[in-house]
Amino acid sequence: MSSPQMIDWDLAVSVASRLAGPGPVVSRAEADEVVGELRAGAHRSTPLVREYTGLVAAETTAPVVVVDRTGWIQANADAFEEIITPVVSKIQERRGAPISGVTEAVGSRITGLEVGALFGFLAGKVLGQFDPFYAPADSTDAGRLLLVAPNIVHAEREIEADPTDFRLWVCLHEETHRVQFTAVPWMRDHLRSEIDTVVGSMEVDPGRVAQMLGEAVRRVGDVARGKSDMGLLDLFATPEQRAIVDRVTGVMSLLEGHADVVMDGVGPEVIPSVADIRAKFNRRRKGAGSLDKLVRRMLGLDAKMAQYRNGAHFVRTVVDRVGMEGFNKVWVEPANLPSKDEIGDPASWVRRVHG
Numbered sequence: 001m002s003s004p005q006m007i008d009w010d011l012a013v014s015v016a017s018r019l020a021g022p023g024p025v026v027s028r029a030e031a032d033e034v035v036g037e038l039r040a041g042a043h044r045s046t047p048l049v050r051e052y053t054g055l056v057a058a059e060t061t062a063p064v065v066v067v068d069r070t071g072w073i074q075a076n077a078d079a080f081e082e083i084i085t086p087v088v089s090k091i092q093e094r095r096g097a098p099i100s101g102v103t104e105a106v107g108s109r110i111t112g113l114e115v116g117a118l119f120g121f122l123a124g125k126v127l128g129q130f131d132p133f134y135a136p137a138d139s140t141d142a143g144r145l146l147l148v149a150p151n152i153v154h155a156e157r158e159i160e161a162d163p164t165d166f167r168l169w170v171c172l173h174e175e176t177h178r179v180q181f182t183a184v185p186w187m188r189d190h191l192r193s194e195i196d197t198v199v200g201s202m203e204v205d206p207g208r209v210a211q212m213l214g215e216a217v218r219r220v221g222d223v224a225r226g227k228s229d230m231g232l233l234d235l236f237a238t239p240e241q242r243a244i245v246d247r248v249t250g251v252m253s254l255l256e257g258h259a260d261v262v263m264d265g266v267g268p269e270v271i272p273s274v275a276d277i278r279a280k281f282n283r284r285r286k287g288a289g290s291l292d293k294l295v296r297r298m299l300g301l302d303a304k305m306a307q308y309r310n311g312a313h314f315v316r317t318v319v320d321r322v323g324m325e326g327f328n329k330v331w332v333e334p335a336n337l338p339s340k341d342e343i344g345d346p347a348s349w350v351r352r353v354h355g
Helices: 009-020 028-053 069-083 085-093 101-105 108-123 149-158 163-183 186-200 206-224 232-236 239-270 274-286 290-299 301-331 340-344 346-354
Strands: 064-067 128-131 144-148
Touching: 009 069, 009 108, 028 064, 028 144, 028 149, 028 163, 028 239, 064 069, 069 085, 069 108, 069 128, 069 144, 069 186, 128 163, 144 149, 144 163, 149 163, 149 274, 163 186, 163 239, 163 274, 186 239, 239 274, 239 301, 239 340, 301 340, 301 346, 340 346
Parallel strands: 064 144
Antiparallel strands: 128 144
8 A cells, every 4th residue: 555554554453463462371271272262163063154155165265264352453553454445535635735734633644543442442352353355466265264362262251161062152153154245256256345345435525524523522422421322433424325334234234143153053063051151241341331331332342242132033933934045045145135224124025025
């Protein structure tokens, strides 16, 4: 990418890594055991997900990568850097315009610090992630599955779960995402198109940026006190962008809800303590500290968690009404994807798609 950058990504990764910390202390032998068990769990999950969902995905198209927190941070920094390239290009095209004080303030190092703080917070929370847009130039791989070993170990210790059971439970969820994108080949391009549309329409005019920052300052108190359910990112979206974000939210709710249903549906067959794990894991989510809850509210993560729960309810309700084969019509074409409203009203999706 040509210079100057919109975000100092090296600084962002450095800051995030320091904030996230290394995670729980484990011996070398324990670390090797965790890595081996997670890789084996991901491989074991593939046929289990296929049998439960009816979705057939090739088994060698996306590598499984077990990472530490810094590895997760670097992977996401690389992905975000690629996604916002159009924004950087638009700013560079406007280089002839006078630089305002606001533009100077929002420099690459400042934004690097901000992004680093965000990544640092998330890096200690994420157990796993499927990156559908990963596509190295020297490989035919499409996407990759990241499993964040220190966070998985931290979570299983915190809820006192059986390590083997918990690791397979996590792998079932994340492998379901790999299957979703691999068995449904248009999904990757559809989501990328939506994201590119939002990013490509971001406002780069200094006057408009100042206006949005002023609105954010006025609204931040309401968001922090829970008087508004909008995350900070929502404050910077135009009505057109929010419409796209709503569509993406519907899709992400579907994908996350589907993965939750699969991990709990397959679980009883292969994970003896799955019911205990789910109950403890849900209590862990609700028991976050006050600072953690504040940050989640500011980032809109609480609302996203509610949407994921709605996604699981959507999947279960549709499967109950039309069976798994009927539910799988959701994967036939983009027009069959549920809207954000249909996620909350599964019957309306059944009427639209099944008549």
